[in-house]
Amino acid sequence: MDVVGLTPIIPVLFAFGLPLTSIIIKGNRKIIQAYALVGTGLTLISAFKLFQLAYSSDKPLIYTFGKWVAPIGIIYEVDRTSALIALVTAALMFLIAIYSYRYLEHEEGLEWYYTLYLGLEAGLLGVLLTGDAFNLFVMIEVTSIAAYALVAFYRGRRDAVHAALKYAFIGAIGTTMYFLALGILYGAFGTVNLADLTAKVHGMDFPLTGAPVGDIVVASGVALALATWAFLIKSAIVPNHFWLPEAHPAAPSSISAVLSGLVVNVGVYSLIRFLYTVYGGELAPGLAKVVGTLGTVLIALGAISALFGALMMNAQRDVKKLIAYSTIMHMGYLFMAVGLGTQLGLQAALFHIINHAIAKALLFLAAGMFIHAAGSRDISDLAGLGRQMPVATFSLAIATLSLVGIPPFNVFFSKLLLFNALMEKSFALAMVIVVSSVTALVAYMRVLYRVWLGKPSREVVMGESGSMAFVVLLLAAAVVVIGLAAPVILQHYIEPAAAQTMDYRLYIQTALEYASRLKIL
Amino acid sequence: MSTSEFLWAYLWVVLLLTLAVSLYGIIARPNMLKKIISLTILGDAVNVMVVLIGYRLTYPIAPPILPSLSKEALEGFVSSAVDPLPQALVITAVVIGMAVNILLAVLAIQLYRLYGTLDVREIAKRGGEE
Numbered sequence: 001m002d003v004v005g006l007t008p009i010i011p012v013l014f015a016f017g018l019p020l021t022s023i024i025i026k027g028n029r030k031i032i033q034a035y036a037l038v039g040t041g042l043t044l045i046s047a048f049k050l051f052q053l054a055y056s057s058d059k060p061l062i063y064t065f066g067k068w069v070a071p072i073g074i075i076y077e078v079d080r081t082s083a084l085i086a087l088v089t090a091a092l093m094f095l096i097a098i099y100s101y102r103y104l105e106h107e108e109g110l111e112w113y114y115t116l117y118l119g120l121e122a123g124l125l126g127v128l129l130t131g132d133a134f135n136l137f138v139m140i141e142v143t144s145i146a147a148y149a150l151v152a153f154y155r156g157r158r159d160a161v162h163a164a165l166k167y168a169f170i171g172a173i174g175t176t177m178y179f180l181a182l183g184i185l186y187g188a189f190g191t192v193n194l195a196d197l198t199a200k201v202h203g204m205d206f207p208l209t210g211a212p213v214g215d216i217v218v219a220s221g222v223a224l225a226l227a228t229w230a231f232l233i234k235s236a237i238v239p240n241h242f243w244l245p246e247a248h249p250a251a252p253s254s255i256s257a258v259l260s261g262l263v264v265n266v267g268v269y270s271l272i273r274f275l276y277t278v279y280g281g282e283l284a285p286g287l288a289k290v291v292g293t294l295g296t297v298l299i300a301l302g303a304i305s306a307l308f309g310a311l312m313m314n315a316q317r318d319v320k321k322l323i324a325y326s327t328i329m330h331m332g333y334l335f336m337a338v339g340l341g342t343q344l345g346l347q348a349a350l351f352h353i354i355n356h357a358i359a360k361a362l363l364f365l366a367a368g369m370f371i372h373a374a375g376s377r378d379i380s381d382l383a384g385l386g387r388q389m390p391v392a393t394f395s396l397a398i399a400t401l402s403l404v405g406i407p408p409f410n411v412f413f414s415k416l417l418l419f420n421a422l423m424e425k426s427f428a429l430a431m432v433i434v435v436s437s438v439t440a441l442v443a444y445m446r447v448l449y450r451v452w453l454g455k456p457s458r459e460v461v462m463g464e465s466g467s468m469a470f471v472v473l474l475l476a477a478a479v480v481v482i483g484l485a486a487p488v489i490l491q492h493y494i495e496p497a498a499a500q501t502m503d504y505r506l507y508i509q510t511a512l513e514y515a516s517r518l519k520i521l
Numbered sequence: 522m523s524t525s526e527f528l529w530a531y532l533w534v535v536l537l538l539t540l541a542v543s544l545y546g547i548i549a550r551p552n553m554l555k556k557i558i559s560l561t562i563l564g565d566a567v568n569v570m571v572v573l574i575g576y577r578l579t580y581p582i583a584p585p586i587l588p589s590l591s592k593e594a595l596e597g598f599v600s601s602a603v604d605p606l607p608q609a610l611v612i613t614a615v616v617i618g619m620a621v622n623i624l625l626a627v628l629a630i631q632l633y634r635l636y637g638t639l640d641v642r643e644i645a646k647r648g649g650e651e
Contacts, residue, residue, distance in 0.1 A: 137614075138613060138617065145617075145621060149624060161628055161631045161632050161635060169556065172621045173547065176563055176567050179610075182571075183567070183574045183610070184574070186607060
């Protein structure tokens with residue numbers, strides 16, 4: 001088995017092995033932690049190999065499960081975009097696993113936490129690597145179920161259980177809609193393989209599945225509308241955002257970092273796959289109209305989300321809720337960029353996914369250090385802790401400055417790219433980025449000011465744990481380094497990835513090479 | 522319109538109505554348990570729809586058995602057989618739906634333990650504070 005198929009399998013195996021292992025070792029926390037680190041560490045190594053392979057090969061990598069090729073079996077088709085986001089995902093999951101140990105030192109049930117955590121990682125990687133629309137559905141469900149359960153990790157807390165139930169409800173409706181969309185796509189095109197769908201959308205032949213049987217314009221319109229609805233729910237875009245400001249803060253801070261940094265990307269990535277690969281490039285007039293309309297809707301909803309998120313940030317007392325609204329704002333940016341349908345828009349979206357994941361994870365983890373020390377999420381309870389916790393404050397400052405887009409930190413460069421991409425469309429859209437960033441800056445400065453210079457509400461002596469400090473410092477360093485190296489990263493990693501994702505012919509061709517080996521009676 | 526066509530159209534209308542009823546239940550019913558039941562109805566309606574997408578109206582109805590292993594028999598079989606792929610997809614979706622429903626049920630039990638009610642209006646009034 002090669003590294004492409006192996007990458008999501010490692011966390012699955014580790015996840016299923018953990019409940020039994022924890023019985024054998026009688027719930028020893030140190031061994032469970034070591035087990036989780038090995039699981040996420042091996043996944044990281046595998047994802048890194050995958051990343052190297054994808055960038056050294058000039059076409060997407062294919063993995064066929066059980067040697068069943070494209071239109072018959074489920075395949076993994078990994079292009080540079082997938083591999084790049086998978087690397088960031090695996091790296092963050094590994095670092096957050098290091099952080100989790102001290103953060104959860106007072107909690108029971110570490111083995112269940114890591115079972116779900118590894119399951120979540122497997123789902124995320126599966127979403128990124130898969131080349132099959134139905135497998136995408138399964139992997140989204142794997143990710144989601146683990147995420148719902150992790151939100152309810154503090155199962156004795158009212159807000160956590162309520163938020164998880166709400167999240168699970170809206171999530172289940174979304175995935176059901178995506179499943180219906182798949183049924184409609186299958187009814188019209190006779191396939192759920194992404195490469196095959198791409199070929200049929202562009203009027204090309206693919207072995208075995210024949211020509212589309214239905215009215216592909218109507219079917220594409222209905223299916224894309226339903227699927228986009230599901231992705232909007234997964235990425236919390238207005239008006240489907242209402243679960244996020246409750247669900248993300250209710251989880252442990254380590255999980256908030258995973259949810260806000262990585263899980264919301266599932267919707268954006270799936271939409272990129274559908275709009276840029278399957279329905280990318282030159283289309284027949286009917287289909288082009290459908291995709292064009294969808295793009296306009298996405299841009300409008302994205303702009304509303306960005307402004308709404310930025311405004312709501314200023315009305316929060318709970319520090320994690322504030323960060324959660326910032327996630328809605330950044331998802332708004334991403335959907336605006338994805339809706340553009342241009343290569344520059346895709347580059348901006350890709351770079352911003354990565355930068356946002358790192359900076360947002362850092363922000364939640366840094367805020368988590370304060371919450372861990374103070375035992376409260378209220379900003380006024382965190383006042384004045386900053387001077388006692390220099391590492392956490394420093395990281396919080398770096399993360400906030402980065403997220404509002406101050407040079408030379410990483411998000412500045414992706415915001416610049418977003419600005420340029422939106423400028424091609426209209427000046428007003430580009431101004432949305434500026435206005436929302438300034439609004440967010442006010443909210444962040446309020447937090448920083450209170451934490452650093454505020455008057456402590458009570459006398460407490462705070463220490464910083466070594467492992468947690470190590471993780472946030474590493475991420476803070478990553479924020480600065482990616483910022484300083486932005487031109488190089490753009491040129492060597494982002495641009496090739498965007499170009500490959502938009503090259504739908506290559507995507508089809510690679511799957512076709514395998515499919516043509518099929519021998520039919 | 523023949524009887525079979527009428528029944529076919531009737532089935533689709535009923536399914537769309539079921540979909541609408543289940544969405545109404547999810548949005549408008551205040552009881553969390555009723556909402557979960559509506560969600561399972563939504564899932565089932567979609568599952569039946571996907572099975573129907575792969576269905577084929579043929580008369581006379583033949584059992585899905587390949588009479589003999591020859592090319593002609595296979596061609597005849599393929600021209601009348603129902604598409605099995607949507608059924609395979611639905612089986613997977615049913616299993617996933619079960620997992621989600623169990624999780625929802627557990628969370629609803631936990632919600633009842635914490636609040637003493639499953640009425641969402643009551644829960645919203647009391648808020649997240651202990």
